[in-house]
Amino acid sequence: MSIDAAEFMQASVRTATPLALAAYGELVVERAGVINLGLEGAMIAGAFGALVGASAGGIGAGFAMAVVAGCAATLLMAWVVLWLRADAVIAGTAVTLLALGLTGTLYRALYGAQGAALSVPTLAPVAVPGLHQLPWIGPAFFEQPLATYALYAMACGLWWWLPRTHAGLALRATGERPDAALAAGISPVTVRAWALLFGGAMGGLAGGVLVLAQVGTFAEGMSAGRGFIAIAIVVLGRWSPVGVALAALLFGSASQLQYVFQSLGWPVPYQLFLALPYVLTLLVLAGTQRRAAAPASLGAPLDTAP
Amino acid sequence: MRARLHSRWLVMGATIAGIFAAVIVILLIGGYDTSRALAALWDGAFGSSYAVLSATLVRATPLLFVGLAVGLAFRAGVLNIGAEGQLLAGATAAVAVGLAVGALPRVLALPLALGAGAAAGAAWSGIAGWLKLRFGVLEVISTLMLNFIATYLVSWLVRGPLQEPTRVYPQTIELSPAVQMPLLLTGHRVHLGLVLAIGLAGFTWWVLTQTAIGFRVRAVGAGAAAARSAGGIDPARTTALVFLASGALAGLGGASEATGVTFALYEGISPGYGYSAIAVALLARLHPLMIIVSALLFGALEAGAAAMQRDANVPSVLAAVVEAMIVLGVLAFNHARTRGRQA
Numbered sequence: 001m002s003i004d005a006a007e008f009m010q011a012s013v014r015t016a017t018p019l020a021l022a023a024y025g026e027l028v029v030e031r032a033g034v035i036n037l038g039l040e041g042a043m044i045a046g047a048f049g050a051l052v053g054a055s056a057g058g059i060g061a062g063f064a065m066a067v068v069a070g071c072a073a074t075l076l077m078a079w080v081v082l083w084l085r086a087d088a089v090i091a092g093t094a095v096t097l098l099a100l101g102l103t104g105t106l107y108r109a110l111y112g113a114q115g116a117a118l119s120v121p122t123l124a125p126v127a128v129p130g131l132h133q134l135p136w137i138g139p140a141f142f143e144q145p146l147a148t149y150a151l152y153a154m155a156c157g158l159w160w161w162l163p164r165t166h167a168g169l170a171l172r173a174t175g176e177r178p179d180a181a182l183a184a185g186i187s188p189v190t191v192r193a194w195a196l197l198f199g200g201a202m203g204g205l206a207g208g209v210l211v212l213a214q215v216g217t218f219a220e221g222m223s224a225g226r227g228f229i230a231i232a233i234v235v236l237g238r239w240s241p242v243g244v245a246l247a248a249l250l251f252g253s254a255s256q257l258q259y260v261f262q263s264l265g266w267p268v269p270y271q272l273f274l275a276l277p278y279v280l281t282l283l284v285l286a287g288t289q290r291r292a293a294a295p296a297s298l299g300a301p302l303d304t305a306p
Numbered sequence: 307m308r309a310r311l312h313s314r315w316l317v318m319g320a321t322i323a324g325i326f327a328a329v330i331v332i333l334l335i336g337g338y339d340t341s342r343a344l345a346a347l348w349d350g351a352f353g354s355s356y357a358v359l360s361a362t363l364v365r366a367t368p369l370l371f372v373g374l375a376v377g378l379a380f381r382a383g384v385l386n387i388g389a390e391g392q393l394l395a396g397a398t399a400a401v402a403v404g405l406a407v408g409a410l411p412r413v414l415a416l417p418l419a420l421g422a423g424a425a426a427g428a429a430w431s432g433i434a435g436w437l438k439l440r441f442g443v444l445e446v447i448s449t450l451m452l453n454f455i456a457t458y459l460v461s462w463l464v465r466g467p468l469q470e471p472t473r474v475y476p477q478t479i480e481l482s483p484a485v486q487m488p489l490l491l492t493g494h495r496v497h498l499g500l501v502l503a504i505g506l507a508g509f510t511w512w513v514l515t516q517t518a519i520g521f522r523v524r525a526v527g528a529g530a531a532a533a534r535s536a537g538g539i540d541p542a543r544t545t546a547l548v549f550l551a552s553g554a555l556a557g558l559g560g561a562s563e564a565t566g567v568t569f570a571l572y573e574g575i576s577p578g579y580g581y582s583a584i585a586v587a588l589l590a591r592l593h594p595l596m597i598i599v600s601a602l603l604f605g606a607l608e609a610g611a612a613a614m615q616r617d618a619n620v621p622s623v624l625a626a627v628v629e630a631m632i633v634l635g636v637l638a639f640n641h642a643r644t645r646g647r648q649a
Contacts, residue, residue, distance in 0.1 A: 097585075105332060107621075232451060272462055275459065
């Protein structure tokens with residue numbers, strides 16, 4: 001059996017879409033100096049919100065609910081980290097656990113143990129006239145659900161916004177030197193709160209994409225670590241919008257490779273390919289950390305009062 | 307000291323009471339049969355000698371190992387969230403070595419397997435420690451990456467080099483009796499690993515409170531700069547030691563689980579013990595002896611949740627909600643205490 005390179009690329013971009021959406025949310029959060037381990041929780045909350053919304057009011061309502069649920073999960077995170085001054089790593093882990101548990105419990109309560117049969121409408125791929133006929137990259141990048149095009153817009157928007165706007169500067173200043181930002185009249189707490197809210201919205205949207213553009217239903221724990229992959233993508237992409245896009249594609253295609261190997265019948269240990277992007281992330285970290293690609297205050301709590 | 311111990315019990319009691327109320331609210335909202343669910347929860351955890359000796363204590367054992375691992379790391383300010391990966395590394399090494407030394411007598415074979423588990427856990431955590439000290443890589447990110455790498459490694463090993471000879475099931479063959487933990491009571495599943503874990507909790511407490519090493523660990527946890535100037539302590543050396551010891555504890559937890567419960571390696575060998583460990587350690591406010599109590603509580607919770615799913619159709623992931631609320635509750639309580647002290 002032969003494999004179709006264009007088909008492989010298309011599947012890679014489809015897999016990478018929710019990863020990249022969540023990663024752009026995390027990029028903004030980390031540029032403000034916070035590591036959001038609650039992203040996985042925002043994603044599963046978003047997936048559940050998408051199911052509830054879409055089964056009540058269609059795809060639009062599904063995406064709206066996904067974003068709301070992702071924001072709600074992350075608001076809890078923001079409250080604990082910014083107002084209770086708790087460690088972000090511990091708080092993020094708790095938020096993720098809470099969201100995984102709550103969505104699992106509510107899913108069974110609302111839809112019963114046989115909920116797996118429940119399906120919601122999904123977004124169909126839309127071909128961009130002209131562009132989708134490009135050789136190789138056409139079908140991969142321009143025959144995708146609308147969510148993927150929203151991702152392109154988001155990527156371009158962030159690429160423009162981060163270095164060129166006052167708000168982008170405030171965000172980066174908070175991530176590098178929160179004390180200096182405060183002296184310049186910027187409230188690091190407010191900036192981090194907005195960044196987290198954005199991160200939660202994007203995480204929720206990513207969870208919504210899983211349900212409404214890929215799977216068509218919800219399953220307990222269906223985010224399956226994608227929120228953590230998004231964190232790896234931000235690190236591998238060295239905290240830049242372009243880097244994140246490339247890293248997301250790498251993770252997306254690594255996870256598609258296993259199907260290629262299976263269809264070819266090659267006895268290649270595909271798990272090692274799945275592990276490869278994580279190893280690469282560690283190597284990139286080791287190779288670049290000293291050159292300070294990471295925001296200087298990343299992971300450090302604020303010591304200023306809100 | 308008396309007052310501090312007193313407040314630890316208070317935090318634990320207040321948090322548990324609050325969570326109990328929250329669980330009832332969730333059960334009511336979900337439309338579950340609340341009284342039946344709570345009865346199942348109690349019966350599954352404490353209702354019979356079987357529940358205590360074959361469910362609660364068995365589940366508490368790995369939680370005690372990883373809880374100690376995380377508690378020790380956090381005490382030194384090392385944010386090791388990689389206990390899950392270190393546990394998997396330990397289980398893998400214990401099974402791999404256990405399969406090789408299965409013909410030896412138990413007094414040799416079992417310690418070899420357990421030692422391999424501890425060494426593998428220490429090595430896995432040591433990678434993160436080395437990355438931190440040599441390259442300044444945040445351990446939060448590196449230990450998280452290492453968790454995923456460990457998961458995929460196990461997934462490959464049980465379908466590749468370590469797979470059982472018929473190549474049907476993605477798991478290893480069963481360990482020979484020489485590498486199986488002795489049971490504490492015939493007819494019950496609780497095994498020697500529990501005694502080992504409790505012993506290690508006592509040992510960790512002794513080291514932390516009574517030895518110079520323990521003083522260094524606590525000083526570095528209080529602030530590396532202060533430790534350096536006040537006591538002439540080398541924070542890097544102490545941090546390295548903590549990474550290794552924490553990883554060894556988690557690895558031993560994996561080895562104990564593999565040689566005491568599963569007797570084989572397969573993918574789902576840990577249902578997230580390494581993540582629950584954070585809640586276990588925090589509820590005990592990182593005190594090694596209190597971690598024994600908190601691991602028992604979480605063991606009971608998980609055993610009870612499994613029974614609740616079986617008997618009252620309440621999904622066992624409710625246990626995750628409880629764990630998360632415990633962590634958030636402790637964080638909020640800590641905040642209130644700090645503010646109270648400042649005022």
